Amino acid sequence: MTSTDHTNTASPSLPLPRRKTREVGIGPLVIGGGQPIRIQSMTATDTADAEATVAQVNALAEAGCEIVRLTVDTPKAARALPEIRRRTAVPLVADIHFNHRLALEAAPFVDKIRINPGNIGAQTHVAAVVARADEFGLPIRIGVNQGSLERDIAVRWGAHEAEGMLLPPEAGYPAEALVESALRNVGILEGHGFTRTLISVKSSSVPVMVRAYRLLADQCDYPLHLGVTEAGTKDNSNIKSSIGIGALLLDGIGDTLRVSIAARETAQKIEEVRTGFKxxxxxxxRRFGVEVISCPTCGREDQGFDTTRIALEIERANAHRSRPVKVAVMGCYVNGPGEAADADLGIVASGRAAKIFRRGHLIESQVPFDAVVSRINQLIDELEREK
Ligand code: SF4
Known part of the structure; x- marks a missing residue:
């Protein structure tokens, strides 16, 4: 998928609320304030390896990713940024911990900085980062998770010392600890007159992250970046992210999102983007490309009609498209026409041939089962040309 639609309204049957947040620019994008919810991902390459990083950034962007974060953890990584910037077009975010000098170095070549002001030491460091962000008009994301909690907050919410290490409470930190840290960091930036701020309060616990974002949404109007952290490999992450991010979006909370999958390879990273779209x-x-809905099939499926194969073939043949088209595939006539009525194109098996509906109207009634996929692909082409 090379581009996305920019529909941001819920379907008429399910008007979702949207929390009103202040608008913050990230490169050419505006985040918050009712703007489309944007999909973000993060590279897994060594940023110092510009060649590999450029390839992964561009592959993510090609898959539709709208904001890409890179770790900038060493001076060598910072020095690779000019080349990465020159060879990519998608908005980039420099992810920085502890070393404010890396933020100063990265600023001219990125569109956002992710840093927790409470972690970079002296107020002079914070002031320097804020001044640099102002110089280039960059926003800052405060990214709180349980590993980033300030020591005093961690202790107050149950951390204990063991063998020289600070260990979290057995039940994990509560949402309140994440929110306290986020608001403290917001306060530090506000103390320097900085308000182009976005916030995340990620946790690997879905209930904790959902509660944290809800609490935070009640206490500020900054745009929120949603995610479940350390969500695991693809299947687990997809489930945890769908529940956690989905619950918040249903509340109207969230301005950008990232599905985090434990994966290094580019093809796997792209799954983060795909799940975000879904x-x-x-x-x-939002709607993206060709969305195929299909019945689950059952013993009533008409003989010779293979709902699953047809749905998969239509998905694969149209994976490159960006215009939104909804296609329904139904295995028999019992519920088929009713279920397909909502779609732009509906295919309903009906005895020995299929019927095709367009926005609820029957347009063809004798399409051989083995010609269904090619006929639908032609009709998708036509719809695209009309739009
Ligand atoms: S549409 Fe027909 S084949 Fe598909 S699940 Fe429903 S009853 Fe079964």
Whole structure:
């Protein structure tokens, strides 16, 4: 998928609320204030390896990713940024911990900085980062998770010392600890007159992250970046992210999102983007490309009609498209026409041939089962040309 639609309204049957947040620019994008919810991902390459990083950034962007974060953990990584910037077009975010000098170095070549002001030491360091962000008009994301909690906050919420290490409470930190840290960091930036701020309060616990974002949403109007951290490999992450991010989006909370999958390879990273699309699509918040809905099939499926294969073939043949088209595939006539009525194109098996509906109207009634996929692909082409 090379581009996305920018529909941001819920379907008429399910008007979702949107929390009103202040607008913050990230490169050419505006985040918050009712703007489309944007999909973000992060590279897994060594940023100092510009060649590999450029390839992964561009592959993510090609898959539709709208904001890409890179770790900038060493001076060598910072020195690779000019080349990475020159060879990529998608908004970039420099992810920085502890060393404020890396933020100063990265600023001219990125569109956002992720840093927790409470972790970079002296107020002079914070002032320097704020001044640099102002110089280039960059926003800052405060990214809180349980590993980033300030020591005093961690202790107050149950951390204990063992063998020289600070260990979290057995039940994990509560949402309140994440929110306290986020608001403290917001306060530090506000103390320097800085308000182009976005916030995340990620946890690997879905209930904790959902509660944290809800609490935070009640206490500020900054745009929120949603995610479940350390969500695991693809299947687990998809489930945890769909529940956690989905629950918040249903509340109207969230301005950007990232599905985090434990994966290093580019093809796997792209799954983060795809799942992000699917979450927004499932909620009717944005539509992307060809969405195939199909019945689960059952013993009534007409003989010779293979709902699963047809759905998969249509998905694969149209994976490159960006214009939103909804296609329904139904295995028999019992519920088929009713279920397909909502779609732009509906295919309903009906005895020995299929019927095709267009926005609820029957347009063809004798399409051989083995010609269904090619006929639908032609009709998708036509719809695209009309739009
Ligand atoms: S549409 Fe027909 S084949 Fe598909 S699940 Fe429903 S009853 Fe079964």
């Amino acid at each position: 979450i927004l699509q499932a909620l009717g918040l």
